[in-house]
Amino acid sequence: MEELMRKLEEIENLILDQNLLQKKVLNMEEASQYLGLSVSHLYKLTSANAIPYYKPNGKRLYFNREELDTWLLRNRNTTREEIESMAADYLRKNPLKF
Numbered sequence: 001m002e003e004l005m006r007k008l009e010e011i012e013n014l015i016l017d018q019n020l021l022q023k024k025v026l027n028m029e030e031a032s033q034y035l036g037l038s039v040s041h042l043y044k045l046t047s048a049n050a051i052p053y054y055k056p057n058g059k060r061l062y063f064n065r066e067e068l069d070t071w072l073l074r075n076r077n078t079t080r081e082e083i084e085s086m087a088a089d090y091l092r093k094n095p096l097k098f
Contacts, residue, residue, distance in 0.1 A: 027060065051063075052068075
């Protein structure tokens with residue numbers, strides 16, 4: 001019986017995750033779950049204006065899921081292969097003169 005309850009809970013969580021991915025606007029709890037951050041940390045980010053959010057009625061906070069995706073993907077690190085390719089391109093365009 002416990003195994004059945006665990007499986008049902010797992011299915012319920014998967015359905016909730018699917019619903020979350022289909023929503024465009026998330027509330028605080030949904031955004032916290034979506035980002036994998038605690039609610040308190042998310043509040044800190046909003047109070048520091050470090051993350052985009054909306055406050056339509058002056059109390060509750062809402063987030064645009066697409067803006068959260070953009071926020072998550074900022075500050076991309078360049079791979080070693082990309083750096084080597086850029087260096088090779090630079091040397092090809094600007095040969096060393098002795």
